[in-house]
Amino acid sequence: GAVVSQHPSRVICKSGTSVKIECRSLDFQATTMFWYRQFPKQSLMLMATSNEGSKATYEQGVEKDKFLINHASLTLSTLTVTSAHPEDSSFYICSAGGAGTPYNEQFFGPGTRLTVL
């Protein structure tokens, strides 16, 4: 199946700094990438939909100036958490899919655990 990678897998940063998380589709071109947030033992919460070459679509309640998403190529999307605060600590997961994937399904990255001190 298709492979999606995320980097870094774990990051610890100080409050007020910015953190960039990369999501790559390794063996297919993803026209669409999704960014999720997951709290312990809870469901995925969709943050935004990222379409290659255009602005991301953010879900209600997600601050677009705080969570900057860039999808500059068909294999890479980045999520930057700007001026991170402890409440931003969470597990961030990306998925990639689109017309190039079988059955239009989503393939998930392993996630990035962000801890803001």
Place this chain on the structure above:
Amino acid sequence: AQRVTQPEKLLSVFKGAPVELKCNYSYSGSPELFWYVQYSRQRLQLLLRHISRESIKGFTADLNKGETSFHLKKPFAQEEDSAMYYCALSGGSGQNFVFGPGTRLSVLP
């Protein structure tokens, strides 16, 4: 608007018992339905998709358009089935992918 509901947050069954994880959806069109599974400390992975009508790890799911349901079933649960299960819907072309809230399945020995 698209929506996926999973009424049970937690479902506990004994090993060898049948299990059914419920999923209902709302969508004005012909959706594509999926079940994803997340085992402890692993990434989400596709379990099965309605379009291929397959059975994976003994699980099956039938799309019932009349009841707008896509329940996941297995006749004899195993302890290794314990995981978080998500029902998901796609509006086509990979756009508008919506997940349900998930059901945590716990299979007791």
